[in-house]
Amino acid sequence: MTHAAEVAARYIAVWNERDPSRRKALLAESWTEDAEYVDPMMGGKGAGEIGALIGAVHERFPGFRFALSGGADGYGDRVRFSWSLGPESDPDMIIGTDFVLLEGQRIKAVVGFLDKVPV
Amino acid sequence: MTHAAEVAARYIAVWNERDPSRRKALLAESWTEDAEYVDPMMGGKGAGEIGALIGAVHERFPGFRFALSGGADGYGDRVRFSWSLGPESDPDMIIGTDFVLLEGQRIKAVVGFLDKVPV
Numbered sequence: 001m002t003h004a005a006e007v008a009a010r011y012i013a014v015w016n017e018r019d020p021s022r023r024k025a026l027l028a029e030s031w032t033e034d035a036e037y038v039d040p041m042m043g044g045k046g047a048g049e050i051g052a053l054i055g056a057v058h059e060r061f062p063g064f065r066f067a068l069s070g071g072a073d074g075y076g077d078r079v080r081f082s083w084s085l086g087p088e089s090d091p092d093m094i095i096g097t098d099f100v101l102l103e104g105q106r107i108k109a110v111v112g113f114l115d116k117v118p119v
Numbered sequence: 120m121t122h123a124a125e126v127a128a129r130y131i132a133v134w135n136e137r138d139p140s141r142r143k144a145l146l147a148e149s150w151t152e153d154a155e156y157v158d159p160m161m162g163g164k165g166a167g168e169i170g171a172l173i174g175a176v177h178e179r180f181p182g183f184r185f186a187l188s189g190g191a192d193g194y195g196d197r198v199r200f201s202w203s204l205g206p207e208s209d210p211d212m213i214i215g216t217d218f219v220l221l222e223g224q225r226i227k228a229v230v231g232f233l234d235k236v237p238v
Binding site: 038040073075076078080097099111113 | 157159192194195197199216218230232
């Protein structure tokens with residue numbers, strides 16, 4: 001895996017983790033303590049807030065899974081990739097693109113955009 | 120025009136300006152003094168460096184034009200859009216996507232990615 005692909009895979013894994021304590025462990029591993037996340041719907045700072053945001057998405061969309069959509073690419077401390085979110089019957093219901101700033105090997109900031117949302 | 124579309128239009132105009140002094144004026148208008156630009160090929164900080172980067176692209180690709188590709192979207196202080204660059208005969212020769220951080224109405228930082236480059 002390239003570095004960008006690895007960052008994206010770890011990112012998707014955090015978003016798919018429904019267990020709060022396992023999610024906390026994954027966030028501690030791959031995100032900085034003061035990481036910031038923002039997208040058009042929500043935002044948070046720090047592993048606690050970001051873990052809670054992800055938990056809220058699982059509560060709102062039970063059974064939905066995130067998947068990497070296409071490849072990830074990056075250079076320097078920047079990575080971008082697109083993802084899909086949906087239930088098994090419609091895995092591309094929602095599509096988005098995320099832009100990541102790294103600090104060392106860990107995610108320091110994410111800015112998300114939505115490419116496709118259900119009408 | 121939405122705010123994001125306006126930011127994108129002003130951005131494309133700066134990239135298409137071949138005259139250094141007009142480019143400098145456009146940069147002063149729509150970018151902060153300490154703005155940062157980075158893409159996979161190059162990077163710079165401040166209107167002087169960024170103006171010079173743009174000039175270098177015009178020298179390398181004489182006659183090429185930038186155009187907005189699709190719409191621009193944004194929220195809060197974030198905007199993203201895709202662009203194409205090419206000669207009249209092949210206007211989509213190069214395609215990229217840029218992510219912009221605003222400070223007030225002006226561009227404070229741009230992170231660019233390349234979506235399509237000639238083989």
